[in-house]
Amino acid sequence: MTAPEAGPAQKGSGSGSGAPREPGPLRLHGRSFPTGQLLVMAIVNRTPDSFYDAGETWDESAAMDRVHQVIAEGADIVDVGGVPAAPGQVVDVAEEIRRIVSFIAAIRATYQDVVISADTWRHEVARQACEAGADLINDSWGGWDGKLALVAAEGGAGLVCAHAGGLPPRTRPFRVSYADVMTDVLDRTQGLAAQAVAVGVDPASVVIDAAHDFGKNTWHSLEVTRRLGEMTATGWPVLASVSRKDFIGEALNLPIQERLAGTLATTTVCAWLGARIFRAHDVAKTRQALDMVSVIRGDQPPARVARGLA
């Protein structure tokens, strides 16, 4: 998108995509996750240049160490990505496959039960990722590749349907505006979800994601956070991908390394508003924040209560 005023190609009609769906269990890797269960999706980057870890897990053994650690810390899903969201060094299909496919196979060989997600927008990569053991395709770029959903369906995988406002992959928002950002989020994500089901993705394995910061300025990301309940009301499981992102940095005027508290606060708000999956760098602390929300809500009993009861 080059035109600052062109904005997203598809303006929201406000009509959504029909009646809300009945919320139900999320099915991934043959496992069923009930509506009240809050899932942590741990970020594992196979990149030399992602914005937070900056190459920490570029080395394959370091990446596998990270997998061991996040699973021990309570991750339910491991999200493996080979291409940073920001523009930069070109990563073509062959290179992306080289970065993540054999690594996914290695995780599957070690952990039979964990849900594995491939963070890619490309159908060629998704196909091989599914063959290697991926259970979910995390398409942060909002259906840019029209063949992706079919590949997920053929591979028996679930699909994350995200809102990037129509921006091409690896581009930054530049003066984007929306008549109503949440209407656009609802229309696009529900539209992608319906398409995914139409080409054969199991409806119980489809997730929607507002994709904070993607095609959005900070005000837009704050708005979709504030109104996340409108997404969860659609009945589709909602993924919140907020960890250490720029809207948190701009809200608090803090660099990436100092955004954990802001991330956990945002995570908590999203959980309270009904999000079910949380993509995270800081797995142990995210798990703890979400457990606290579950306990407050009454979905999970407190760990140990004696205060005033002795």
Place this chain on the structure above:
Amino acid sequence: MIISAALCPAAPLLIPELNGAEPVLPELRQAARSAAGELVAADPGLLVVAGTGASTATWDRPARADLAAFAPGIDPGLTKADEAADEAGEQAGAGRAWASVLAVPARSGYEHGHERPGSLLVGNWLLDSVGYAGERLLTSVAMDEPAASCARIGAELAGLADRVALLVLADGSACRGSKAPGYLDHRSTGFDAAVERAVRTGDLGALLAIDAGLAAELKATGRAAWQLMAGALDGAGVASVVRYCDDPLGVAYLVASLRVAGVG
């Protein structure tokens, strides 16, 4: 005839409400307000605000509610939206009359699917911020409007009244570093330098020769509006004062006053 022009950025962040608690780039905002203030001080009979947009059109006055397109949920002042809408409605009549002279559509930002261009929100805010109360005409030129028709529209705008002042909202490339909105493109350096040179020397004809394809690749959103400005000032001797020229956020911002020789 045209008596003066000012070139300012179209960056939404110039509008302070979009900044949050701490002002972003206050020096840039001050430079733009100075340029707008000089235009207003020349006591124009008509102040034309021109920027790039999705289409070529004249527009009614923005309401504060328009800020919501960039910053949903920010402003308790939005309760004033109805009042502003009434005011905008009054302005729409004038916009329509000019639109037929210019042979372009007259649009209202209240039509569904036709958001007012952000460049015009910025220009309208600038005029408000320096207390301009006179007549104003808001015009957009499409991103893909050819140079010749941009120049023609500019020339026609310049002839709409006895004393026309022109506020142009236009920016250079958005590719001036790896953190830039459009990421680093080394071609941006030469591209923006050529625009700066044309403005500094008053050789505005050079702006008409800008490669529109390259401008689009570099996300230089100002191309069509620069060319409108060149058409408006064609034949007038121009002396420029550059008030700001920098790229702190990866976008080439240029603020300048373009004074027409022989006009008091």
